Amino acid sequence: xxxxxxxxxxxxxxxxxxxxxxxxxxxxxxxxxxxxxxxxxxxxxxxxxxxxxxxxxxxxxxxxxxxxxxxxxxxxxxxxxxxxxxxxxxxxxxxxxxxxxxxxxxxxxxxxxxxxxxxxxxxxxxxxxxxxxxxxxxxxxxxxxxxxxxxxxxxxxxxxxxxxxxxxxxxx
Amino acid sequence: xxxxxxxxxxxxxxxxxxxxxxxxxxxxxxxxxxxxxxxxxxxxxxxxxxxxxxxxxxxxxxxxxxxxxxxxxxxxxxxxxxxxxxx
Numbered sequence: 001x002x003x004x005x006x007x008x009x010x011x012x013x014x015x016x017x018x019x020x021x022x023x024x025x026x027x028x029x030x031x032x033x034x035x036x037x038x039x040x041x042x043x044x045x046x047x048x049x050x051x052x053x054x055x056x057x058x059x060x061x062x063x064x065x066x067x068x069x070x071x072x073x074x075x076x077x078x079x080x081x082x083x084x085x086x087x088x089x090x091x092x093x094x095x096x097x098x099x100x101x102x103x104x105x106x107x108x109x110x111x112x113x114x115x116x117x118x119x120x121x122x123x124x125x126x127x128x129x130x131x132x133x134x135x136x137x138x139x140x141x142x143x144x145x146x147x148x149x150x151x152x153x154x155x156x157x158x159x160x161x162x163x164x165x166x167x168x169x170x171x172x
Numbered sequence: 173x174x175x176x177x178x179x180x181x182x183x184x185x186x187x188x189x190x191x192x193x194x195x196x197x198x199x200x201x202x203x204x205x206x207x208x209x210x211x212x213x214x215x216x217x218x219x220x221x222x223x224x225x226x227x228x229x230x231x232x233x234x235x236x237x238x239x240x241x242x243x244x245x246x247x248x249x250x251x252x253x254x255x256x257x258x259x
Contacts, residue, residue, distance in 0.1 A: 003216070062213055066210070138232070138252065143218060146218070152236055154247075158180050159238065159243065167176075167202075170179050170187055170199075
């Protein structure tokens with residue numbers, strides 16, 4: 001599937017490894033020393049920088065997915081076969097990144113860094129970015145291991161028969 | 173124009189049994205997808221553009237867009253847990 005391949009192309013590149021893992025190791029080391037106001041500002045800066053880099057990579061991936069999807073919709077798809085090995089590698093790299101981000105977040109929360117107003121925003125942004133990374137990994141995993149065909153077929157049939165439940169009933 | 177949302181029986185029943193904060197998050201996510209279902213920040217394509225998935229925490233939401241009927245069907249909501257490394 002081309003959308004998955006477009007996403008996988010970005011993951012694991014030299015830029016990805018150097019930028020993301022480089023800044024994360026610095027964040028982890030600094031999270032241990034947080035007594036002074038100056039240290040807090042420094043760590044807040046590193047959180048900001050790390051979040052910016054992750055968001056920039058994730059936005060580029062979303063943009064590649066959107067472009068691949070638009071091209072497919074216009075019939076301009078390249079029809080490249082799905083490279084399972086490449087996508088599996090991307091899933092593993094994303095999961096590694098997720099585990100690192102989750103570890104940094106859990107470590108910081110354990111040391112109650114989230115109680116410092118200068119750091120709380122950056123930390124919760126880090127949590128959201130970790131979730132985005134995990135979401136991306138899960139999506140690629142689902143594309144490789146489709147277990148959803150029956151669910152779509154049955155929902156489509158329910159819709160055709162007028163048996164689906166309107167949102168107004170569910171939201172009550 | 174946002175797509176009109178409806179739920180499969182499985183999705184409606186699953187949603188009914190979720191705790192209130194999670195239910196609210198799922199409904200918010202579905203609303204975001206219905207506003208622009210092709211936005212990859214909200215949902216990602218599984219097969220073509222019509223069959224899509226979105227996530228709220230550990231829950232996977234499968235969504236089926238029927239563009240010609242301006243409809244978005246929530247096909248399935250299920251807890252998928254985490255994916256772990258395969259190697």
